[in-house]
Amino acid sequence: MREPTRRITLLTDFGTSDGYAAAMHGVLADRAPSVPVIDATHDIPPGDVIAGAAALARYWDVFPAGTVHVGVVDPGVGGQRRAIVLESDGRIGVAPDNGLLEPMLARAGECRRIANPDLYRDPVSNTFHGRDIFAPVAAYLAAGGLIDRVGPLLDDPFRLPTPPVVLAGGTIDGSIVHIDHFGNLVTNIPADRVRAGSIAWHRDRDLGPLRTTYADVEPGEIVVLVGSSGFVEISARDASAAAILDIERGAKIRLAER
Amino acid sequence: MREPTRRITLLTDFGTSDGYAAAMHGVLADRAPSVPVIDATHDIPPGDVIAGAAALARYWDVFPAGTVHVGVVDPGVGGQRRAIVLESDGRIGVAPDNGLLEPMLARAGECRRIANPDLYRDPVSNTFHGRDIFAPVAAYLAAGGLIDRVGPLLDDPFRLPTPPVVLAGGTIDGSIVHIDHFGNLVTNIPADRVRAGSIAWHRDRDLGPLRTTYADVEPGEIVVLVGSSGFVEISARDASAAAILDIERGAKIRLAER
Amino acid sequence: MREPTRRITLLTDFGTSDGYAAAMHGVLADRAPSVPVIDATHDIPPGDVIAGAAALARYWDVFPAGTVHVGVVDPGVGGQRRAIVLESDGRIGVAPDNGLLEPMLARAGECRRIANPDLYRDPVSNTFHGRDIFAPVAAYLAAGGLIDRVGPLLDDPFRLPTPPVVLAGGTIDGSIVHIDHFGNLVTNIPADRVRAGSIAWHRDRDLGPLRTTYADVEPGEIVVLVGSSGFVEISARDASAAAILDIERGAKIRLAER
Numbered sequence: 011m012r013e014p015t016r017r018i019t020l021l022t023d024f025g026t027s028d029g030y031a032a033a034m035h036g037v038l039a040d041r042a043p044s045v046p047v048i049d050a051t052h053d054i055p056p057g058d059v060i061a062g063a064a065a066l067a068r069y070w071d072v073f074p075a076g077t078v079h080v081g082v083v084d085p086g087v088g089g090q091r092r093a094i095v096l097e098s099d100g101r102i103g104v105a106p107d108n109g110l111l112e113p114m115l116a117r118a119g120e121c122r123r124i125a126n127p128d129l130y131r132d133p134v135s136n137t138f139h140g141r142d143i144f145a146p147v148a149a150y151l152a153a154g155g156l157i158d159r160v161g162p163l164l165d166d167p168f169r170l171p172t173p174p175v176v177l178a179g180g181t182i183d184g185s186i187v188h189i190d191h192f193g194n195l196v197t198n199i200p201a202d203r204v205r206a207g208s209i210a211w212h213r214d215r216d217l218g219p220l221r222t223t224y225a226d227v228e229p230g231e232i233v234v235l236v237g238s239s240g241f242v243e244i245s246a247r248d249a250s251a252a253a254i255l256d257i258e259r260g261a262k263i264r265l266a267e268r
Numbered sequence: 269m270r271e272p273t274r275r276i277t278l279l280t281d282f283g284t285s286d287g288y289a290a291a292m293h294g295v296l297a298d299r300a301p302s303v304p305v306i307d308a309t310h311d312i313p314p315g316d317v318i319a320g321a322a323a324l325a326r327y328w329d330v331f332p333a334g335t336v337h338v339g340v341v342d343p344g345v346g347g348q349r350r351a352i353v354l355e356s357d358g359r360i361g362v363a364p365d366n367g368l369l370e371p372m373l374a375r376a377g378e379c380r381r382i383a384n385p386d387l388y389r390d391p392v393s394n395t396f397h398g399r400d401i402f403a404p405v406a407a408y409l410a411a412g413g414l415i416d417r418v419g420p421l422l423d424d425p426f427r428l429p430t431p432p433v434v435l436a437g438g439t440i441d442g443s444i445v446h447i448d449h450f451g452n453l454v455t456n457i458p459a460d461r462v463r464a465g466s467i468a469w470h471r472d473r474d475l476g477p478l479r480t481t482y483a484d485v486e487p488g489e490i491v492v493l494v495g496s497s498g499f500v501e502i503s504a505r506d507a508s509a510a511a512i513l514d515i516e517r518g519a520k521i522r523l524a525e526r
Numbered sequence: 527m528r529e530p531t532r533r534i535t536l537l538t539d540f541g542t543s544d545g546y547a548a549a550m551h552g553v554l555a556d557r558a559p560s561v562p563v564i565d566a567t568h569d570i571p572p573g574d575v576i577a578g579a580a581a582l583a584r585y586w587d588v589f590p591a592g593t594v595h596v597g598v599v600d601p602g603v604g605g606q607r608r609a610i611v612l613e614s615d616g617r618i619g620v621a622p623d624n625g626l627l628e629p630m631l632a633r634a635g636e637c638r639r640i641a642n643p644d645l646y647r648d649p650v651s652n653t654f655h656g657r658d659i660f661a662p663v664a665a666y667l668a669a670g671g672l673i674d675r676v677g678p679l680l681d682d683p684f685r686l687p688t689p690p691v692v693l694a695g696g697t698i699d700g701s702i703v704h705i706d707h708f709g710n711l712v713t714n715i716p717a718d719r720v721r722a723g724s725i726a727w728h729r730d731r732d733l734g735p736l737r738t739t740y741a742d743v744e745p746g747e748i749v750v751l752v753g754s755s756g757f758v759e760i761s762a763r764d765a766s767a768a769a770i771l772d773i774e775r776g777a778k779i780r781l782a783e784r
Contacts, residue, residue: 017555019548025449026309027319029326030496032277035306036330039275043332048551049307049565051542056450057506061543068545072552072657074559085506089483136481137503138496141330191541192572223652225605238546238654245653248573248601283569283707285577287584288754290535290566294588297533297564301590307565314708315764343764347741394739395761396754399588 017046018152019073021066022082022140023054030138034080034145037131041149050079057085059109060259063170064188064196066103067113068239075100080140080148081110088136093124093143094167095151095160102157104148106139109170116172125161173260175199180267182208184242186259193250196243197263201236208265210234210244212257217244220265224248275304276410277331279324280340280398281312288396292338292403295389299407308337315343317367318517321428322446322454324361325371326497333358336410339368340402346394351382351401352425353409353418360415362406364397367428374430383419431518433457438525440466442500444517451508454501455521459494466523468492468502470515475502478523482506533562534668535589537582538598538656539570546654550596550661553647557665566595573601575625576775579686580704580712582619583629584755591616594668596660597626604652609640609659610683611667611676618673620664622655625686632688641677689776691715696783698724700758702775709766712759713779717752724781726750726760728773733760736781740764 018038024030031052038047050069054062062083070079084091084106092107098119103111107123115121124143127134129150131142147160173185175198184199201220210217218227220234224247227233232251237243242265245251252258276296282288289310296305308327312320320341328337342349342364350365356377361369365381373379382401385392387408389400405418431443433456442457459478468475476485478492482505485491490509495501500523503509510516534554540546547568554563566585570578578599586595600607600622608623614635619627623639631637640659643650645666647658663676689701691714700715717736726733734743736750740763743749748767753759758781761767768774 017559019551021545021548025311026307027311027313027323028446028448029279029308029323030448032279032306032308032323032327033330035277035308036327036332036335039304039306039335040330040332043275046304046555046562047306048548048555048563049542050545050548050551053541053543055543065543065545065548069548069552072549072556074552074556077552077555086483088481135496136493137501141496188544190544190546223604225602235652238651238657243653284565284567285569285571285581286704286706287537287566287581288706290537290564290581290585291588293535293564293566294585294590294593297562297593298588298590301533304562305564344741346739393754394751395759399754 016076016152017048017073018042018078018080018148019048019050019069020080021050021054021062022052023056023058023062024052024082024140026052030140033141037141037145038149041146042153045152054083057083059083060170061188062110063112066110070101070114071099073101078102078104078148078152080144081105082140082144083110084108084139087139092164093139094164095122095124095147095157096120097157102151104144104151107168109168112170112172115167115169121164121167122157123161123164126159129160173198177203180205182265184263186257186261186263189252189259193252194237194243194245195251195255195257196237197241199242199263199265201240201242204242204265205267207268209268210242211264211266212255212261274334274410275306275331276300276336276338276406277306277308277327278310278338279308279312279320280310281314281316281320282310282340282398284310288398291399295399295403296407299404300411303410312341315341317341318428319446320368321370324368328359328372329357331359336360336362336406338402338406339363340398341368342366342397345397350422351397352422353380353382353405353415354378355415360409362402362409365426367426370428370430373425373427379422379425380415381419381422384417387418431456435461438463440523442521444515444519444521447510447517451510452495452501452503453509453513453515454495455499457500457521457523459498459500462500462523463525465526467526468500469522469524470513470519532592532668533564533589534558534594534596534664535564535566535585536568536596537566537570537578538568539572539574539578540568540598540656542568546656549657553657553661554665557662558669561668570599573599575599576686577704578626579628582626586617586630587615589617594618594620594664596664597621598656598660599626600624600655603655608680609655610680611638611640611663611673612636613673618667620660620667623684625684628686628688631683631685637680637683638673639677639680642675645676689714693719696721698781700779702773702777702779705768705775709768710753710759710761711767711771711773712753713757715758715779715781717756717758720758720781721783723784725784726758727780727782728771728777
């Protein structure tokens with residue numbers, strides 16, 4: 011018999027200095043007092059749903075089954091956007107219906123629209139659904155609540171446009187989909203699709219061959235390798251590839267056989 | 269019967285990168301090992317008691333009764349300033365006597381001066397009462413200690429000057445008391461005092477009528493609405509009102525009938 | 527009988543916004559679900575092992591015996607650098623063998639090389655040992671695992687060069703070893719070695735005598751005092767000494783009898 015594994019994680023763009031994230035903790039402390047709560051991050055850039063989705067995907071299934079992952083990057087709060095609960099791989103996501111759960115929506119999973127005011131704080135503000143809707147719903151689910159009581163099935167959740175990955179001949183074309191804290195440029199190119207000996211290109215700039223580890227190059231040099239989530243990354247040893255290459259999210263990257 | 273709800277929250281201006289906040293956690297882990305501890309924030313701007321008080325007030329009573337809220341924004345550490353414990357609404361605050369608990373002092377509550385060295389770490393440094401006094405006292409209280417053992421009643425805690433709210437004729441005058449992470453300008457004007465159809469002004473600048481939600485304006489536009497704590501806020505949809513309007517904390521705001 | 531005190535702390539240079547720190551939490555939630563985990567910090571400057579070591583030392587022994595302290599500032603990940611487990615004072619450190627545990631290595635303690643793949647996640651990435659090696663090993667130890675199963679004894683862990691402290695005649699020479707969030711300049715000069723009435727100098731600049739507390743000077747003025755870890759610090763009241771003096775880490779400081 012295992013110890014219980016239910017817990018709640020929080021991802022927001024609130025920062026911490028205003029007490030908004032702490033207010034979500036307060037709701038959880040009140041309504042699910044025995045469930046550990048982990049601050050995944052409150053430092054998603056304001057309103058950057060794409061960055062939030064990338065971060066959430068990095069830890070979603072590292073947590074054990076039963077975990078409730080809450081995400082609140084919510085520029086549309088108070089407007090017409092819907093809110094959703096998603097069950098996938100035994101983990102549960104609670105978030106606005108704006109693509110924040112995109113990587114998990116892309117897999118199998120049951121998606122429901124949050125539509126049960128009995129579960130909310132009363133009254134619900136027009137600017138802070140993290141405190142008034144998402145935290146209470148997460149507490150309800152973490153305390154063992156039934157997902158079908160949250161709301162009806164939703165078959166058309168909002169899907170975030172995702173840049174294509176195209177294989178043709180000896181090349182594979184993709185994009186930078188995330189730039190991390192260290193300036194690593196994370197692509198959407200799955201490493202297991204790349205042929206041995208391929209060279210990475212940004213337009214006509216040769217970024218070098220796919221290598222194994224940072225130590226394969228000298229400090230300050232660009233190194234292309236397989237990142238920790240299984241996608242090709244363009245990094246720099248002990249330095250920021252984003253700063254060296256001056257490349258932004260969305261830039262096209264090609265891996266080509268030599 | 270409810271599960272136990274006692275827990276401790278921490279608010280400081282320490283940042284996290286020096287290990288000061290972690291040292292407070294260490295004291296709590298040692299002295300109240302079974303009490304969950306929540307990092308409300310360590311990102312209050314250094315020495316900014318007003319910002320700390322605003323943040324603390326935002327989550328004080330969202331937490332359940334029995335919570336011990338610790339606040340350490342303490343430019344006067346080691347000098348003559350006193351330290352206090354405040355009980356209000358069933359929550360307990362532990363902080364320097366410099367106004368950090370102002371919003372709670374403004375309500376009913378019992379205030380005591382911290383004056384029992386038996387509860388402190390030994391020795392007490394002159395620069396880090398967060399570790400040596402506030403955390404140990406919080407651990408003592410969270411573990412069920414008696415508040416009257418902390419020190420004698422204090423009937424003249426330091427009161428933070430709070431800007432006035434003035435109603436006259438069809439207008440209500442207040443101030444920006446907090447600027448949040450998103451650039452929202454939070455006023456001290458209670459929304460329930462504002463007449464329907466009022467227009468917000470900063471000096472002779474018309475900021476528009478009181479609206480319901482961000483979606484009532486176009487992206488990038490200023491929107492005046494009721495914030496999540498019940499006060500009028502001046503925001504911008506998907507943008508920073510503080511940056512657009514170039515207004516600082518303390519600026520005067522008027523709501524006037526059309 | 528005491529309540530159990532085992533817990534895990536995390537110190538990294540990951541930031542939180544990419545989900546890397548959360549992924550470490552996920553591993554711990556999966557493998558040591560009943561052990562509380564404390565985020566000491568994720569804000570060590572990228573790759574700054576010296577700053578990480580200073581922060582870790584500040585809270586290492588404030589936590590109770592049995593605590594597992596994880597540190598991941600790891601520019602050499604994936605290369606030849608080893609990884610270690612250190613037991614000292616009843617606390618356990620888990621980190622790369624790059625000096626991050628230097629202050630604890632300087633004391634007595636048993637050091638082992640991490641070398642048991644049975645404890646790791648499978649597969650182990652080349653870029654994220656925090657998730658794949660350090661967190662799983664910490665979970666194993668926090669759950670009561672035997673330290674000698676982690677790997678063999680290591681008698682030559684990497685030692686971080688530490689700047690000297692030299693006593694001669696009426697003077698003591700040391701260095702700034704850390705600059706904190708407030709701009710306090712922390713030296714490596716133990717306060718108990720400094721003679722009463724000594725004056726602090728940076729080159730030929732008189733920084734004033736050793737004082738007791740910030741309140742001994744006017745706001746904005748430099749004050750030399752004993753910091754909370756027992757070393758001489760150069761601070762400024764309600765201001766940043768680092769900004770005022772334009773001094774960087776490594777600068778020489780002398781305390782001299784008047």
